[in-house]
Structures are given as structure tokens and as C-alpha cells.
Amino acid sequence: MKFNKQLFSACFLFAAAFAPTEAAEPVPEEFGSCTVCHGVQLKGNPGTGAPRLSGLQTWYVENQLESFRMGWRGNHSADYTAEEMRAVASGLSAKQLKKAPSYVNETVSSLSFTHTDGDVDKGKALFASCSACHGATGGGNEALAAPSLLVQSDWYLEKQINDFRNGLRGAEKDDASGQLMAASVATLKTDDDINNLMAYIVHLQQQEMK
Amino acid sequence: MTGVSRRNFLNLVGAIGGSVALYNSSRAMGLIAETGPVSNYQIKPADKGAKKIVILGGGVAGLSVAYELQMAGYECTILEASHRIGGRNLTVRHGDLVDELGNANICKFDDEPNLYFNAGPARIPGHHQRLLGYCKKFKVPLQIKANANRLAYIHETNLFGGKPVRAGEYIADARGFMSELLWKGGNQGAFDEMLTKEDVENLMGYSRFFGDLGLDGSYKGTGRSGSLNDRMLEHVKVKPTQDFTEVLKSRTGLMAALTSENYDWGEPLMEPVGGMDGVVNGFARNLDAKIILKAQVQGIHNKDDGVTITYQHKGKLHTLEADFCFNNIPAHFMPGIDNNLSPEYMAALSEFKRGNLFKIALQMKERFWENEGIYGGISFTDQAISQIWYPSHDINAEKGVILGSYSWNDDENEKFAQMSLEDRIKVAAQCGDKIHPNYSSYIESGVSVPWTRMNHMMGCGAHMEPEVQDKNFAILQKAEGRHFLIGDQISQHAGWQEGALASADNALRVFSDMRTQAA
Ligand SMILES: Cc1cc2nc3c(=O)[nH]c(=O)nc-3n(C[C@H](O)[C@H](O)[C@H](O)COP(=O)(O)OP(=O)(O)OC[C@H]3O[C@@H](n4cnc5c(N)ncnc54)[C@H](O)[C@@H]3O)c2cc1C
Numbered sequence: 001m002k003f004n005k006q007l008f009s010a011c012f013l014f015a016a017a018f019a020p021t022e023a024a025e026p027v028p029e030e031f032g033s034c035t036v037c038h039g040v041q042l043k044g045n046p047g048t049g050a051p052r053l054s055g056l057q058t059w060y061v062e063n064q065l066e067s068f069r070m071g072w073r074g075n076h077s078a079d080y081t082a083e084e085m086r087a088v089a090s091g092l093s094a095k096q097l098k099k100a101p102s103y104v105n106e107t108v109s110s111l112s113f114t115h116t117d118g119d120v121d122k123g124k125a126l127f128a129s130c131s132a133c134h135g136a137t138g139g140g141n142e143a144l145a146a147p148s149l150l151v152q153s154d155w156y157l158e159k160q161i162n163d164f165r166n167g168l169r170g171a172e173k174d175d176a177s178g179q180l181m182a183a184s185v186a187t188l189k190t191d192d193d194i195n196n197l198m199a200y201i202v203h204l205q206q207q208e209m210k
Numbered sequence: 211m212t213g214v215s216r217r218n219f220l221n222l223v224g225a226i227g228g229s230v231a232l233y234n235s236s237r238a239m240g241l242i243a244e245t246g247p248v249s250n251y252q253i254k255p256a257d258k259g260a261k262k263i264v265i266l267g268g269g270v271a272g273l274s275v276a277y278e279l280q281m282a283g284y285e286c287t288i289l290e291a292s293h294r295i296g297g298r299n300l301t302v303r304h305g306d307l308v309d310e311l312g313n314a315n316i317c318k319f320d321d322e323p324n325l326y327f328n329a330g331p332a333r334i335p336g337h338h339q340r341l342l343g344y345c346k347k348f349k350v351p352l353q354i355k356a357n358a359n360r361l362a363y364i365h366e367t368n369l370f371g372g373k374p375v376r377a378g379e380y381i382a383d384a385r386g387f388m389s390e391l392l393w394k395g396g397n398q399g400a401f402d403e404m405l406t407k408e409d410v411e412n413l414m415g416y417s418r419f420f421g422d423l424g425l426d427g428s429y430k431g432t433g434r435s436g437s438l439n440d441r442m443l444e445h446v447k448v449k450p451t452q453d454f455t456e457v458l459k460s461r462t463g464l465m466a467a468l469t470s471e472n473y474d475w476g477e478p479l480m481e482p483v484g485g486m487d488g489v490v491n492g493f494a495r496n497l498d499a500k501i502i503l504k505a506q507v508q509g510i511h512n513k514d515d516g517v518t519i520t521y522q523h524k525g526k527l528h529t530l531e532a533d534f535c536f537n538n539i540p541a542h543f544m545p546g547i548d549n550n551l552s553p554e555y556m557a558a559l560s561e562f563k564r565g566n567l568f569k570i571a572l573q574m575k576e577r578f579w580e581n582e583g584i585y586g587g588i589s590f591t592d593q594a595i596s597q598i599w600y601p602s603h604d605i606n607a608e609k610g611v612i613l614g615s616y617s618w619n620d621d622e623n624e625k626f627a628q629m630s631l632e633d634r635i636k637v638a639a640q641c642g643d644k645i646h647p648n649y650s651s652y653i654e655s656g657v658s659v660p661w662t663r664m665n666h667m668m669g670c671g672a673h674m675e676p677e678v679q680d681k682n683f684a685i686l687q688k689a690e691g692r693h694f695l696i697g698d699q700i701s702q703h704a705g706w707q708e709g710a711l712a713s714a715d716n717a718l719r720v721f722s723d724m725r726t727q728a729a
Contacts, residue, residue, distance in 0.1 A: 026527045032506065033311060036291075036666060039546025040508040047542035047560065048668055080566075083628050084663060087312030 024108055030096050031103050033088070043109030044153040049081030051156030054109040057140060058101035060147040063177065065089050065097060072175035076168045111205060115154045118199025126197045127204075129187050133180075138204045145177040149201055150208045158198050161185060253718055254725045256283035260533045264289065264519050265499070266507045267538030269297030271696040271710040273493040274344065275536045278718055286499035287530065289521050291506040291666040295494065297538070298330035298670055299707065301485035302571070302657050309665040315631060318655040319573045324604035325611050327571035328486040329659035330670070331707050332599070332613075333357060333479040338708035340715065341489070345482065348492030355481040356602045358469040359587020364462040365645050366592050370452055374589070374645045377466040379435035379449065380457065382422070384467060386429035387454045389421020397427060462590035469588060474706060483603070489707070506666075507539060509548035512691030520548070534692045536717060541672055541699050555690045558682035562699060564669030566662040568623035570595075570638050572614040574652040579612070580605065582646070593641040594622045614638040614656065627660035634658045671698060671705035687713075689720055 027035050034042060037050035044052030053061070067073045074086025092100070131138075133146035140148035149157060163169040170182030188194055256279075263279050265272045268290035276286040288295070293307065302308060304321040308329075319325045333355050334341055345352055360378025395401060396414040405413065417423065422432035431448040438447040457463065470477045482488030494501075502523060509520030517535040521528055539547070541562040549556075579600050586602030596617035601610050615638050617623055626634050635656035642649035661670040674682060686700050694717040696710070703709030 026522050026525055029525055032522070033665060035506070035508075035546070036311070036543070037546070037668065039543075040548050043546065043548075045543070045546030047545050047562070047564075050546075077625060077628055080624055080627075080662070083624075084311065087628075087663065089312070091312035091314070 028099070028103060030093075031100065034100075034104075037084070037088075039109075041109035042104060042107045044112075044156065046114075046153070046155055049156075049159075050085070052109060052111060052151065052153045053104045054107040054111075055148075055151040056104050057142070057147055058105045059142055060140070060145070061101040061104045062097075063145060065092065065100060067175060067178065070172075070174065072172040072178055073169055075172070079163070079168050082163075082168070111151070111153070111209065113154055113202050113205070115158075115195070115198045115202045118195040118197070118202075120196070120199045120203050122193075123196035123198070123200025123203070126187065126193055127200050129184065130197075133184070137207070138201060144180075146181070150205050154198055154202050154205070157201060158194060161188065161194060161197070252722070253278060253282040254722045254729075256285075260725060261285055262516075262532040262534075263287070264517065264530055264532040264535045265538060266510070266519065266535060267291070267297065267540075267697075268295035268501060269538045269697060269710060270299055270341075270489065270493075270707050271698065271714045272297075272536065272538035273490065273497070274340075274711050274714045275538075275696060275718060276497055276499040277344075277493060278714070280498055286497075287532070288499050288501045289505040289507055289519065289530070290501065290503050293503055295501060295503070296487055296490035298661070298667060299486055299490050300329045300659070301487040302327045302329050302659070303485070308657060308659060310660065310663050311665050311668075312663070313631065314665075315657075317657045319611065319657065320609065320654075322609070323484060324601075324607055325573055325609060326485045327569075327611050327613070327657055328481070329569055329571070329657075330661075331486050333475070333481060334707075335474050335476055335479055337473070337476075338706070340711040341707050342480070344492060344711075345489065348489075348496055350488045350492040351483040352480045353483050353603060355479045356586030356600075357475050357477060357479045357588065358466070359584060359600070361583045361585075362466070362587040362598075362600065363589040363645055364460065364466045364591070365589065366456075366460050366462055367644075368592075369456045369460050372644070375452065375463075376436065377463075377587075377589070380452065380460065380463040381467050382432050382434040383429075383452045383454075384457050384463060386421040386423065386432060386451065387457060389417040389423055390427060390429040392417040393421075393423055393427035462592050465590045466588075481602070507547060510535065510537065510693065511548075511550050512693055517692045534694070534721065536694045536696050536714075538697050540667060540669065540697065541695075542669060543666075551690055551693065555685060558685040559695075561674045561678050561682050562672040563674065564662060565671045565673060565705075566620055566623045566627065566660070567670050568615065568617065568626045568658070568660045569613060570615040570626070570634055570656055570658040571611050572635070572638065572642075572656045573609060573611050573654045575609055575654050576652055577605075577607065577610045578646060578648075578652055589645055591641065591645060593644065594625065595638055595641040596622065598642065598645065609654070614642060623660070624662075626658070627663055631656065631658055673704055687716060687720070689717075689724060694721060 024041060037045065037048040038053055039045040042053040044050065068086045068089035074082035133141055133144045134149055135141055138149040140146055160169060164182045164185045165188065170178030172178065188197065261284060263284045263286045265276050265286055265288045268288045272288060273295065276288055279286055302317045303326045304317060304319045306317045308315050308317060360376065362377050363374035364377055364380050365374040393414050396410045401410050418427065421429055422434055423429050431451045433446040433448060435449050438449055469475055505521045505523040507519060507521045511518045516531055516533050519530045519532065519535060541559045542564050544559050584600050585605050586600050589598045594617065595615035599613035599616065601612065604610065615626065635653065639650035639653055661667055683700060686695050696713045696717045698704045698706060698710035698713060701709030701713045703712065
């Protein structure tokens with residue numbers, strides 16, 4: 001994986017404004033291990049491939065933990081990091097499973113960006129097909145099980161889109177939500193499409209932050 | 211040198227030129243051998259403005275920094291995220307927690323001191339003088355560890371009839387055939403343009419002994435491979451040779467032939483008696499530093515006059531103010547930790563890739579390999595497990611722990627990582643059966659350590675693409691503000707404790723110079 005410098009400048013600018021002690025809340029003991037991969041306050045870490053989770057909708061977290069546990073996600077040997085998450089999800093206790101969604105949802109962390117060079121207008125056009133499920137501004141729709149796209153790290157969203165395209169996610173028989181999503185990426189033909197789309201999603205994320 | 215003793219002279223240079231000068235002139239004077247200890251290095255002592263040191267992570271690099279700074283009068287605190295210090299220097303025994311993310315488990319070996327598993331480092335060559343120097347200082351007893359063993363096996367699924375071949379037999383055949391080619395080349399004038407007549411004669415003579423050739427320069431097998439009969443009572447009956455084409459194809463054979471050629475594997479190797487964590491215990495016995503376990507660092511902030519570290523311990527967030535910080539945390543965690551390091555520095559850090567070594571150890575109810583004449587050393591196979599290591603210690607004991615898999619193939623290691631412990635043992639057993647008859651029937655229990663999945667480690671060894679390494683190391687081997695990065699990751703020798711100690715050594719040198727210049 002390669003990450004460009006912008007990510008780190010974005011992180012840095014934010015961190016510099018941060019008082020050192022503002023790692024806010026201690027992590028509940030039972031979720032200490034989440035931060036090993038997902039970073040402090042689940043801010044995401046490209047170094048471990050674990051995305052930012054802060055603010056992810058509780059119902060979606062629940063769905064995804066289930067999805068990992070069912071082997072719908074993280075079930076392809078070439079996808080090392082998703083396999084690692086599957087092992088973690090499979091090892092969670094009933095109590096952890098119950099508490100994880102609200103813990104994840106309530107963490108607070110900065111969002112940083114790696115995508116700077118796509119064409120936002122072209123991306124906007126492509127996003128039209130996404131908004132039916134993810135909402136016009138990408139806020140998600142619980143009724144359709146489609147999550148907000150405004151909180152995850154952009155490098156991670158890009159990986160997921162490619163995972164859906166390449167049959168690494170949303171390809172299992174019983175994974176209805178995953179399949180729904182997988183069917184929707186057919187509109188994305190080229191790497192340029194993805195790049196432009198990501199530029200637009202980043203734009204939406206930045207709008208949201210304002 | 212008259213009037214001034216060597217030691218005094220060094221102190222003098224040290225006072226004038228700073229520690230780098232001391233270090234360099236020590237080398238120039240031959241006080242420190244090329245491969246020797248760097249113990250003459252002198253750290254600028256603590257004073258009012260520089261006293262409190264915080265060390266993030268208690269791997270061997272962090273421990274050695276704490277020890278050296280303590281000797282120079284500093285007060286050190288080590289914050290370690292795990293339930294234990296030592297990092298990758300991990301020896302697993304009966305009842306120990308194997309802290310694999312998503313799959314934590316307890317070692318089920320018998321409660322016996324000889325039944326241990328060095329899940330990380332396991333061997334030390336004689337030129338790792340920093341590490342061996344600490345072993346000496348801390349009275350960590352060492353023993354010889356066999357690495358190459360001519361009676362161990364090489365095994366190739368599609369060569370040599372799929373049967374294991376003794377490493378010594380393979381090596382003798384490989385040398386024999388190569389030597390035959392050289393001899394014949396010489397005999398047929400192939401080197402006449404390159405070499406004098408005398409050289410060619412010597413080359414042919416050399417080849418004959420190197421490969422144990424017949425007088426006619428042909429290789430027809432050798433007693434060096436052993437014998438088909440009882441060679442104590444009868445003349446050696448030479449074993450038939452392997453097929454030369456197959457010999458050339460065998461990569462495991464090549465590995466066996468090279469085990470003692472690699473500079474870091476050169477015989478004799480050593481290991482601490484009773485387990486590699488003897489090194490960690492040696493540090494622990496000699497450290498006054500405050501060591502806080504289960505203290506996960508969450509924030510690192512440089513200030514003009516110090517550093518502020520945020521960490522979580524016992525369910526609470528704490529901050530610690532110190533004058534300087536030495537950071538032993540594996541680099542791939544850093545983007546997940548709050549910090550105000552510069553974008554340039556963080557970009558350099560982000561170039562590290564995680565490595566994914568995997569080891570499995572099996573407790574065997576009998577030391578069956580010793581009945582096959584194997585006492586220590588390594589068998590190589592082209593199967594997923596790649597290697598089997600036999601213990602050099604406690605020979606003839608009832609039971610033993612062998613290393614049942616250790617590969618450098620990322621994909622094979624990842625496959626193991628993705629299995630349950632039971633499946634890992636099963637695969638290791640099946641592979642072992644191809645090499646030793648009834649191997650699996652001896653297995654009593656197994657322990658595995660996939661380093662990519664170990665809590666607070668998530669990898670070994672960190673590496674960068676060679677094209678960007680020099681550029682990034684130039685940034686990372688320097689201090690940024692009052693933050694110093696340490697760990698084998700920023701040495702040219704990741705994957706060796708000596709590299710970790712060298713990184714510490716380097717950081718302390720930079721630290722001391724910085725303080726000398728500031729004064
Ligand atoms: C399979 C294998 C075989 C090896 N073989 C050999 C060998 O034969 N000989 C040899 O000399 N070397 C060998 N090595 C290499 C050796 O283990 C390493 O070079 C050495 O142990 C690295 O030490 P370190 O101090 O650089 O880092 P580490 O040991 O990685 O220490 C890092 C520390 O930081 C801690 N940490 C992580 N996150 C945080 C946080 N947020 N807050 C606080 N602390 C944190 C970790 O828990 C850990 O204790 C081997 C390694 C492996 C894995």
C-alpha cells in the first residue's frame with residue numbers, strides 16, 4: 001500500500017491544533033485491542049489497514065461484525081488485513097458484541113484525507129447512482145442497510161469499492177446487503193472513475209465537516 | 211602513547227569532540243573491533259535540564275536505552291503496552307499467554323524447564339557483540355546452538371523420489387559434481403586463457419580434495435555422505451550419489467548448504483540457557499527504571515522544552531512529562547497514535563511494510579530425531595513449513611520441543627495465520643510426516659505465533675523498499691525535536707536483536723551529541 005504525503009499533512013495540521021491530553025476518553029478495557037489496529041479513538045491507521053470508525057452508525061457496526069463472523073467479509077486469503085479483522089470479530093464475546101456498536105459510534109477523532117487529484121464534477125455524476133441508497137449527501141440509509149460514507153478513511157472506502165468490484169466483498173450467497181452493494185459498482189468501469197468518485201466523496205466529507 | 215593512558219586519552223577526546231569523536235577514535239585505535247562491542251561509548255550525563263526520560267515500548271532496543279541512560283544518571287520510565295516486556299524477544303512456556311489478536315490462547319506444554327519455545331529470536335552469532343556484551347555483563351548463561359547439521363534432512367516433494375536426504379549427503383554430492391566439472395574443465399583446457407598452467411594444476415588438485423574425486427577426476431560418491439554398512443567394522447561402502455540434475459534443482463539443498471555460510475548463521479551460534487528471554491530478564495534484573503506494563507501509548511507531543519506522552523493504564527488516561535523520549539513502538543502503529551511529528555517524518559515512517567513471520571512449536575513425547583542421529587540443527591523442506599529445528603539443549607531428555615514450521619515465504623506464513631491453532635498443528639504434522647516416520651504420533655501439544663497477529667506487534671520484520679530506504683533512514687535515524695526513534699526497524703539489520711541494539715546505540719549517540727552541542 002502506498003500513501004501520499006497529504007494524508008500526513010492533514011493529520012499533522014489537526015494534531016498540532018490538538019492539546020496533547022485531548023485523547024479524550026479512555027478506551028473501555030474490553031475494547032483496548034480495537035485501538036491497536038484502528039488507532040487511538042479509532043481514528044484509523046493505513047499502516048495496519050484498519051479504517052477510521054468514529055461515528056459509524058451503530059446498526060451498521062452490528063451488521064459488519066456479523067458479516068465478519070459469518071465469514072462474508074474477510075474470507076479471502078489474499079486480503080490479509082480483512083482476514084485479521086475477521087479473526088478479531090470471531091473472537092468477540094456476547095458482551096463485547098453488544099457494547100461495540102455504541103462504543104464505536106461514540107468515539108471522536110479527526111478525519112484525514114489522501115485523495116486530492118480526482119475530478120469532483122465527474123465524481124458527482126458517478127455518485128448519482130450511489131445516492132439512491134447512500135443518500136444524496138452520503139449520509140446513509142438504515143432501511144436499505146447502506147451506511148454513511150462520511151466517516152471512514154478515504155483510502156479504506158476506495159479499498160472497499162475495489163473489494164466489491166473484485167468479488168472480495170459482497171460475493172457470499174447469504175450476504176444480502178453485501179450483494180446489493182456489489183451489484184451497484186458495475187457502473188464504475190475504470191480506475192479514473194474510482195478516483196473521480198473518491199474525490200467527490202472526500203468533497204462530501206469535507207462539506208460535512210464544515 | 212606516553213604519559214596518557216589510552217583510557218584517559220579517550221576521555222579527553224570525548225570531552226572535546228563529543229561522543230562521536232570518542233567513538234570514531236576508539237575504532238581508529240582498534241579499541242573497538244570492527245564487530246566489537248561499543249561499550250566505550252560515553253553518554254553525556256544527566257543534569258537539571260535533562261534528567262527525565264520516557265521510553266515507549268519495552269523491546270530490547272528500549273531496554274538497552276533505559277540501561278545505558280540509567281548508567282549515565284538519568285531517570286527512565288518505560289511504558290509498555292503488553293502484559294510483558296521483551297517485545298519480539300518472546301519465549302513461551304507452560305501456562306504462558308500467547309496474545310494473538312482474536313485468538314488468544316494458553317501454552318499447554320508440560321511444566322518443565324527444558325520445554326520452551328523461542329517464538330521470536332532463537333540464535334546469536336559470535337559477531338553480535340552488543341548483544342553478547344549484555345549477556346556477559348548481566349551474566350546470562352549461553353550455550354552453543356547448532357544451526358547446520360549434516361545429519362538433518364533436506365526434503366523435496368518432487369525430487370529424490372520425495373524421500374528425505376541427509377543434508378551432508380546432498381552437500382557432498384553437490385560439491386562432488388561441481389568439483390568434477392571444475393576438474394574436467396581444467397583437464398580440457400577451459401581455463402587456459404584465464405589461468406597459468408600452475409594455477410590450473412592447483413585448481414584441479416583443489417577440486418579433487420574439495421569434492422573427493424577419483425584420480426580420474428570423476429565423482430562417484432564419497433564416504434563423507436556416510437556409509438551403506440557399519441563403517442566401524444568394515445571398509446566404507448559408499449552410498450550411490452543423487453542425480454546431478456536433481457541436485458542442481460534442489461532449493462532446499464541449497465539452503466542446507468548455505469546455512470552456515472550466511473554471516474549471521476555462521477557456526478557456532480549461541481542461545482541463552484533456558485530460553486532467549488534470558489536476555490530480557492538480564493535487563494530487568496539490572497534496571498532501576500520504572501516499568502509500567504499494560505500502558506498503551508496514545509499520544510506523543512514534542513514541545514520546546516520536553517515531550518508530553520499520553521497513555522492508557524488501568525482504564526484511565528495519564529500524561530507523562532519528560533525531557534526526552536525514545537520511541538520503540540513498531541512504526542506501522544504510529545499513524546494510529548496522536549502526535550505532532552512533522553509530515554516529512556511521518557511520511558518516512560509510513561514507508562515501512564509489515565513482515566509476517568510465523569513459527570509453530572510442537573511438544574514431542576519422545577526425542578525420536580535423536581534416534582536418527584540428529585542432535586540440533588535444521589531440516590529443510592519445500593513444503594509449507596519450510597524448516598524443522600531440533601533442540602540443541604537437553605539432549606537425551608525424555609521429551610523435547612521442536613520448531614515445526616518457519617518459513618520466509620509471506621504467502622505460506624499468511625496461510626498459517628489464517629488457520630485455527632488446531633489446523634496449524636495439523637498441517638505442520640502432515641508436513642513432518644513426510645520427513646520423519648510417524649512424526650505426528652509424537653505430538654502432544656503445539657503453540658504458534660503468527661507475528662502479524664500478535665497484540666501490540668502486528669508484524670516482523672519491518673522493511674522498506676530499498677529505493678526509498680536511505681532517504682527515509684536519513685530522516686528517521688536523526689532526532690525530531692526531543693523524539694528519537696529506535697528499534698531494529700531503523701537498522702540495516704531488521705530481524706536481529708543486534709540491529710535493535712545498534713539502533714539504540716545510534717540514538718544515544720545522536721542524543722549525546724545534541725546535548726553536548728546545546729551545552
Ligand atoms: C520469528 C522471528 C525470528 C527472529 N530470529 C532472531 C534471531 O535468531 N536472532 C536475533 O537476534 N533476532 C531475531 N529476531 C529479531 C528480534 O526479535 C528483533 O530484532 C528484536 O526483538 C526487536 O526489538 P525491538 O526493540 O526493535 O522491537 P520490539 O521487540 O518489536 O519492541 C516493540 C515494543 O513496543 C511495544 N508497543 C507497541 N505498541 C505500543 C504502544 N502503543 N505503547 C507502548 N508500547 C507499545 C510492544 O509491545 C513491544 O514490546 C527474530 C524475530 C522474529 C519475529
